[in-house]
Amino acid sequence: MRKWIYINKLKEFVGETVEIRGWVYNLRSSGKVRFILLRDGTGFVQTVMFSATKDSPQFKKFDKLSLETSIILWGKVKKEKRSPGGVEIEIEDFDIVQITDNYPIQKKEHSIGFLMPLRHLWIRSKKQFAILRLRDILIWKIREFFKNEGFANVDTPILTPSSCEGTTTLFETEYFEQKAYLSQSGQLYNEANAMALGKVYCFGPTFRAEKSKTRRHLIEFWMVEPEAAYYNYEDMIKVAENFVEYIIQETIKEGREYLDMLERDTTQLEKIKAPFPRIKYTDAFKILKDNGSETPEGEDFGGTDETIISSQFEKPVFVTHFPADIKAFYMQPDPEDSKYTLSFDLLAPEGYGEIIGGSERIHDYDLLLKKIKEEGFSEEDYKWYLDLRKYGSVPHSGFGLGLERTLSWITGIHHIREAIPFPRTLYNLYP
Numbered sequence: 001m002r003k004w005i006y007i008n009k010l011k012e013f014v015g016e017t018v019e020i021r022g023w024v025y026n027l028r029s030s031g032k033v034r035f036i037l038l039r040d041g042t043g044f045v046q047t048v049m050f051s052a053t054k055d056s057p058q059f060k061k062f063d064k065l066s067l068e069t070s071i072i073l074w075g076k077v078k079k080e081k082r083s084p085g086g087v088e089i090e091i092e093d094f095d096i097v098q099i100t101d102n103y104p105i106q107k108k109e110h111s112i113g114f115l116m117p118l119r120h121l122w123i124r125s126k127k128q129f130a131i132l133r134l135r136d137i138l139i140w141k142i143r144e145f146f147k148n149e150g151f152a153n154v155d156t157p158i159l160t161p162s163s164c165e166g167t168t169t170l171f172e173t174e175y176f177e178q179k180a181y182l183s184q185s186g187q188l189y190n191e192a193n194a195m196a197l198g199k200v201y202c203f204g205p206t207f208r209a210e211k212s213k214t215r216r217h218l219i220e221f222w223m224v225e226p227e228a229a230y231y232n233y234e235d236m237i238k239v240a241e242n243f244v245e246y247i248i249q250e251t252i253k254e255g256r257e258y259l260d261m262l263e264r265d266t267t268q269l270e271k272i273k274a275p276f277p278r279i280k281y282t283d284a285f286k287i288l289k290d291n292g293s294e295t296p297e298g299e300d301f302g303g304t305d306e307t308i309i310s311s312q313f314e315k316p317v318f319v320t321h322f323p324a325d326i327k328a329f330y331m332q333p334d335p336e337d338s339k340y341t342l343s344f345d346l347l348a349p350e351g352y353g354e355i356i357g358g359s360e361r362i363h364d365y366d367l368l369l370k371k372i373k374e375e376g377f378s379e380e381d382y383k384w385y386l387d388l389r390k391y392g393s394v395p396h397s398g399f400g401l402g403l404e405r406t407l408s409w410i411t412g413i414h415h416i417r418e419a420i421p422f423p424r425t426l427y428n429l430y431p
């Protein structure tokens with residue numbers, strides 16, 4: 001019996017003979033040498049076998065192999081400086097589990113149109129593997145930050161009776177005799193959780209029926225949302241910048257080998273240290289005008305606008321004090337000018353756009369009720385939310401960070417669809 005070892009642990013077994021259970025990632029032969037590049041879900045390793053004659057039984061077995069054939073292999077672990085994991089395997093023997101015929105994804109460039117319907121197989125390829133490994137690391141670092149800072153994880157429902165971020169992007173579904181909507185954000189429930197547990201965060205899938213077909217938009221994406229009682233706008237901005245520094249620095253440290261697989265130059269990412277620059281919405285428009293944007297002041301930024309603004313800075317930049325007219329109903333007005341709100345968006349560098357949206361929340365009952373009515377919502381639907389302003393209301397603040405936008409930035413990928421295992425985009429529901 002050989003010990004079954006995962007590829008990412010091979011370094012600890014130099015000189016020993018081990019068992020690896022995996023799939024053929026690539027094959028190569030030259031003269032009396034055969035190479036199998038093997039993957040097992042934790043990494044990739046080069047395995048080699050030698051033979052004096054070309055028709056040895058092992059070479060015959062090698063000839064049956066094809067891409068993605070599943071095999072169990074035994075061999076000796078050797079140090080090999082030139083190979084990415086620092087080791088190589090000298091094959092003693094292997095068993096075929098299942099031969100794969102005609103694997104549809106070949107070792108050449110394929111179009112996105114070809115790869116998307118094969119997403120269930122495409123995730124096996126090296127680039128997708130590296131992105132998904134980094135996603136796992138990022139998720140843990142997010143949770144670690146909040147645990148270290150004393151935020152409790154309290155989750156929020158996905159099926160909800162009302163809207164959080166406006167009614168234009170709601171997914172409606174039947175809920176027995178009633179109508180329900182898929183959650184656009186856990187925020188409103190999170191505010192209730194914060195009044196019960198102080199500092200909380202929720203982390204889960206959120207849904208937006210957005211007709212935007214851009215490289216930054218998903219229909220289903222994951223959002224992590226902290227919310228804290230007695231935190232004002234300033235307190236929460238500080239949480240946001242420390243949080244972003246932590247998750248970026250920790251993820252690039254722990255995910256180095258995967259970033260190398262992606263050939264991601266991390267020079268820019270290494271500079272992401274708090275504090276981050278801040279500009280007010282009105283000043284952001286001065287930058288936009290000087291750079292030829294045609295978006296009229298008073299409207300929300302487009303993707304190009306975000307890129308223009310963020311390219312003025314090396315670090316992520318906070319845009320603050322958005323007009324109340326273009327933001328959600330729950331945002332606390334700026335005490336200096338109630339046309340504006342105590343809100344902040346964080347724009348990532350390198351053209352990755354808005355990764356955080358947050359604000360201080362209205363804590364006054366009458367003002368909140370007025371806003372709910374102005375929005376055209378029914379008071380009845382928000383009765384429970386208004387209750388939070390009736391029973392021990394306190395100033396509180398929070399934000400939401402989009403997981404896939406942040407991962408796109410870290411990995412340097414062009415399109416957000418590769419930052420989630422099974423993307424839901426405007427035209428993609430399969431697989």
Ligand code: 4AD
Nearest residue numbers: 185187217218221225354355356357398399400402
């Ligand atoms: O700015 P948003 O809409 O804010 C909220 O939903 C607040 N209720 C959050 C809160 O304060 N608790 O969304 C927050 C973040 C955005 O900055 C972006 O990173 C991401 O969620 N996001 C999307 N990511 C991918 N695809 C989409 N369609 C996204 N819409 C928002």
Ligand code: MG
Nearest residue numbers: 345354356357
């Ligand atoms: Mg936003």
